[in-house]
Amino acid sequence: MTVETPIPVVVNGAAGKMGREVIKAVSQAEDMMLVGAVDKNPNYRGQDVGEVAGCGALEVPILDDLESILVVATQEQVQGVMVDFTHPDGVYDNVRSAIAYGVRPVVGTTGLSDKQLQELAEFADKASTGCLIIPNFSIGMVLLQQAAIQASQYFDHVEIIELHHNQKADAPSGTAIKTAQMLSDLGKTYNTPSVQETENIDGSRGGVVADNIRVHSVRLPGLIAHQEVIFGAQGQIYTLRHDTSDRSCYMAGVLLSIRKVTELKGLVYGLEKIL
Numbered sequence: 277m278t279v280e281t282p283i284p285v286v287v288n289g290a291a292g293k294m295g296r297e298v299i300k301a302v303s304q305a306e307d308m309m310l311v312g313a314v315d316k317n318p319n320y321r322g323q324d325v326g327e328v329a330g331c332g333a334l335e336v337p338i339l340d341d342l343e344s345i346l347v348v349a350t351q352e353q354v355q356g357v358m359v360d361f362t363h364p365d366g367v368y369d370n371v372r373s374a375i376a377y378g379v380r381p382v383v384g385t386t387g388l389s390d391k392q393l394q395e396l397a398e399f400a401d402k403a404s405t406g407c408l409i410i411p412n413f414s415i416g417m418v419l420l421q422q423a424a425i426q427a428s429q430y431f432d433h434v435e436i437i438e439l440h441h442n443q444k445a446d447a448p449s450g451t452a453i454k455t456a457q458m459l460s461d462l463g464k465t466y467n468t469p470s471v472q473e474t475e476n477i478d479g480s481r482g483g484v485v486a487d488n489i490r491v492h493s494v495r496l497p498g499l500i501a502h503q504e505v506i507f508g509a510q511g512q513i514y515t516l517r518h519d520t521s522d523r524s525c526y527m528a529g530v531l532l533s534i535r536k537v538t539e540l541k542g543l544v545y546g547l548e549k550i551l
């Protein structure tokens with residue numbers, strides 16, 4: 277029996293809410309090896325990432341220089357993977373750096389613009405490197421999106437409400453944008469207005485994401501991540517809802533993505549494409 281060489285994994289944003297979950301999941305995966313932990317938060321610099329994540333010492337310190345850790349990843353026998361859960365402001369540069377060093381990005385960070393996604397796709401293509409950008413790693417959200425696509429065959433009116441904790445930097449959520457894009461890609465015309473609307477308070481009708489599909493963003497302490505897709509027709513409402521109660525729900529998708537990205541060439545956007 278041949279024993280496969282473990283996939284070297286760098287976690288960027290390792291001290292954050294998602295980063296800590298990824299550290300726990302990767303350190304327990306037998307086919308992965310944690311080779312580096314990066315975070316810009318100075319409070320954690322030099323600390324053992326396993327201690328910070330709450331899973332016991334892993335002998336991997338949290339550092340703040342991504343490029344030096346990417347160099348470490350390139351010295352392993354097999355091509356490494358960088359998992360990024362950082363911030364919308366830094367993720368584009370992080371992905372460029374990883375690809376430039378030949379380390380494959382698995383990106384959970386949201387907030388990349390369409391232009392940035394396009395540029396990263398071109399960069400990954402040129403480098404012939406796999407890159408996964410996944411706005412939502414939970415299977416429940418993939419199922420919700422599939423149900424929404426099915427429902428849109430029968431409903432012409434739809435709006436999205438996404439609700440998140442109030443530490444979230446970007447609005448609307450990456451998941452809501454992706455959901456609206458998936459519905460828009462079906463080529464239908466949604467939400468034809470039946471009256472001339474006036475928005476007396478700016479923003480009260482939400483933001484139009486794609487093809488006249490509106491997204492409403494709620495931010496409150498006590499929430500984690502929730503989304504409703506509400507379809508309406510004469511005399512009936514059909515509501516699809518997904519709720520997360522623990523960030524561990526994303527880890528099966530993250531581990532699958534780390535394994536799959538090593539087989540890809542070019543950028544893939546969305547968990548549904550690799551299931």
Ligand SMILES: NC(=O)C1=CN([C@@H]2O[C@H](COP(=O)(O)OP(=O)(O)OC[C@H]3O[C@@H](n4cnc5c(N)ncnc54)[C@H](OP(=O)(O)O)[C@@H]3O)[C@@H](O)[C@H]2O)C=CC1
Nearest residue numbers: 289292293294315316317362363366384385386411412413
């Ligand atoms: N795809 C998915 O399924 C999911 C995606 N997300 C997304 O992941 C991202 C992170 O979320 P979350 O973990 O809740 O956020 P947190 O703020 O809890 O964690 C982010 C961590 O990254 C650090 N950081 C910020 N910028 C950089 C950078 N340029 N380089 C390295 N480290 C950096 C932060 O430091 P500091 O605290 O100093 O800013 C913080 O420690 C968000 O975009 C969120 O929307 C979240 C959940 C699921």
Ligand SMILES: O=C(O)C1=N[C@H](C(=O)O)C[C@H](O)C1
Nearest residue numbers: 386411412444449450451501
């Ligand atoms: O910030 C979060 O928490 C989440 N962000 C992602 C998004 O913007 O869609 C995924 C999930 O909703 C949690």
